[in-house]
Amino acid sequence: MNYTVYKSPLLLTYSGIAALLWCFHCFSCTTDVVGIPEIIQTPVDLQVVAVTGGHEISFLSDNRENGFNGYGIFVAATRSELSAEPPATLSTYFCPMASQQVPYSQRIKVMVGAAAPAGYICGLPDLLLASGQFVAVRARVERDGSPWSKPVIAQVP
Numbered sequence: 001m002n003y004t005v006y007k008s009p010l011l012l013t014y015s016g017i018a019a020l021l022w023c024f025h026c027f028s029c030t031t032d033v034v035g036i037p038e039i040i041q042t043p044v045d046l047q048v049v050a051v052t053g054g055h056e057i058s059f060l061s062d063n064r065e066n067g068f069n070g071y072g073i074f075v076a077a078t079r080s081e082l083s084a085e086p087p088a089t090l091s092t093y094f095c096p097m098a099s100q101q102v103p104y105s106q107r108i109k110v111m112v113g114a115a116a117p118a119g120y121i122c123g124l125p126d127l128l129l130a131s132g133q134f135v136a137v138r139a140r141v142e143r144d145g146s147p148w149s150k151p152v153i154a155q156v157p
Helices: 009-030 079-083
Strands: 044-051 054-060 068-076 093-096 108-112 122-124 134-141 152-155
Touching (some): 044 152, 054 134, 068 079, 068 108, 079 134
Antiparallel strands (some): 044 054, 054 108, 068 093, 068 134
């Protein structure tokens, strides 16, 4: 017995659209990523340079995450101390930058050890660095869980 099957292009179009809409519905329900925090961009190319009256800490960063608040400066005697996750509270040395957008190609400069002269985004006159210490910079995003990025670490010359 031979059967002839007639296919209507209109029928395939409606069936195809219905199947496509059903797939979108199913995937939209199963790929919900609510609750997964976005990655906080780590500052890069950290440099610590001795200048008159203190040190200049500079780095590149690209932080446009929702809730971005600024940068924490952490100081320790060893690199391993700075690699550990810091507490969720603000660090003693913090540069608030929530309202400032700095392009990635522009170095962010923090002056420590003296009042910040014009041209510096942040000045931390109470932070005194000594040769051999390690400095870490972490970006901070206000959110539940871990608000700090991974550190970028350099040794004070």
